[in-house]
Amino acid sequence: xxxxxxxxxxxxxxxxSLRLSCAASGxxxxxxxxxxVRQAPGKGLEWISYISGSGSTIYYADxxxxxxxxxxxxxxxxxxxxxxxxxxxxxxxxYCAAHSSGLKFAYWGQGTLVxxxx
Amino acid sequence: xxxxxxxxxxxxxPGQGVTISCSGSSSNIGSNYVYWYQQLPGTAPKLLIYRxxxxxxxxxxxxxxxKSGTSASLAISGLRSEDETDYYCAAWDDSxxxxxxxxxxxxxxx
Numbered sequence: 001x002x003x004x005x006x007x008x009x010x011x012x013x014x015x016x017s018l019r020l021s022c023a024a025s026g027x028x029x030x031x032x033x034x035x036x037v038r039q040a041p042g043k044g045l046e047w048i049s050y051i052s053g054s055g056s057t058i059y060y061a062d063x064x065x066x067x068x069x070x071x072x073x074x075x076x077x078x079x080x081x082x083x084x085x086x087x088x089x090x091x092x093x094x095y096c097a098a099h100s101s102g103l104k105f106a107y108w109g110q111g112t113l114v115x116x117x118x
Numbered sequence: 119x120x121x122x123x124x125x126x127x128x129x130x131x132p133g134q135g136v137t138i139s140c141s142g143s144s145s146n147i148g149s150n151y152v153y154w155y156q157q158l159p160g161t162a163p164k165l166l167i168y169r170x171x172x173x174x175x176x177x178x179x180x181x182x183x184x185k186s187g188t189s190a191s192l193a194i195s196g197l198r199s200e201d202e203t204d205y206y207c208a209a210w211d212d213s214x215x216x217x218x219x220x221x222x223x224x225x226x227x228x
Contacts, residue, residue, distance in 0.1 A: 035217070045155075045163065045206050047217035059215050095162055102169055104153050104217075105208065108162035 002026040002107045004096050009112030016086050016116070022079040022096030022109055030054070030074040033099040036081050038092035039111075046092075049081065064090075086116045122146065122207055124220035131228045135195040138223045140207030142188050146218055152190040153208045154183055157222075163206065167192060194225075202227040 008020040022034070036049045049070040050059040058070055069082040079096050093111040100106040123141040130136035140152060154167035165174055167183035170190060182193045190209075194201055207220040 037219075044222040045157075045208075045219040047208075047219060050217065059217075061216055062214075097163075102151075102172075103165060103174060104151075104168060104210075105155065105163070106165050106168075106174070108164075110162060 002098070004098065004107055004109035006094060006096055006109040006112035009094065009114045011115045011117065012086055013118050014087060014116055017082070017084045018086065018114060020081040020083065020094055020096075020112060020114070022081075024077045024079065024098070027098075027100075027107075029072075029077040034070075034072060034079045035097045035099070035105065036068075036070060036079075037095045037097050037105070037108075038090075038114075039095070040089075040092040043092075051079070083114070086114075088116050090114060091116045121211065121214075122209060122218050122220035124205075124207060124223045126221065127224050127226065129226040129228055130194075130197045132197050132199065134197050135193060136197060136225065138192045138194075138205055138207075138225070140190045140192070140209075140220050142190075142209060142218070144188055145213040146188075146209040146211040147185065147190055148188040149212055150210045152183065152185050154181075154190075154192045155206045155208065157204045157206065159203065166205075197227050199227050201225060 003025045005023045048061045051070045067085045071080045095111045096109045097105045098107040151169045155163035157163040170185040171183045180195045
């Protein structure tokens with residue numbers, strides 16, 4: 001069974017940093033493209049970053065480009081999101097989501113809450 | 119404001135059918151597949167439709183997707199009370215090199 005478990009969400013002050021993790025199990029992690037998607041309270045879904053299975057191809061949404069860094073460790077079956085220069089508008093539940101071939105965002109974690117506030 | 123435009127709300131009565139639209143442009147829907155997701159309150163989204171009109175295993179055939187030009191639609195037939203929740207479309211945008219989600223549509227089953 002495919003399982004994705006996010007962790008690392010917390011309350012952080014504006015300008016601060018946070019690192020999110022997503023632990024994967026139940027599938028060959030290195031074969032799956034991965035994403036981070038966030039959802040602000042009461043709002044819709046916002047894609048923020050993508051990484052290919054090998055890690056060689058990475059994309060970011062303009063809203064986080066230059067501040068967030070996606071990475072993966074296939075040996076540890078883990079996906080990461082390093083978030084710097086956090087702003088109040090980054091407050092959201094952050095989901096990791098996996099593509100499975102033609103099935104995009106086929107698998108999702110339960111999400112981890114990041115709150116940016118002083 | 120989302121680049122993929124969905125109506126904020128839709129409604130129907132039990133047993134009826136309803137259609138939710140998703141409008142984009144030539145760089146996203148016009149040239150790529152569309153995906154649809156259902157999100158129940160407090161839970162992660164679930165893939166409903168992939169490659170514009172395909173259903174993953176386990177998704178009832180009451181749900182169907184279509185695409186024409188720069189617009190796509192999710193049709194739900196035989197509405198049930200458990201269908202009352204949020205629905206999102208998504209597509210890759212070639213110009214932005216980004217995935218885009220629609221703003222979401224809240225479906226009410228009256």
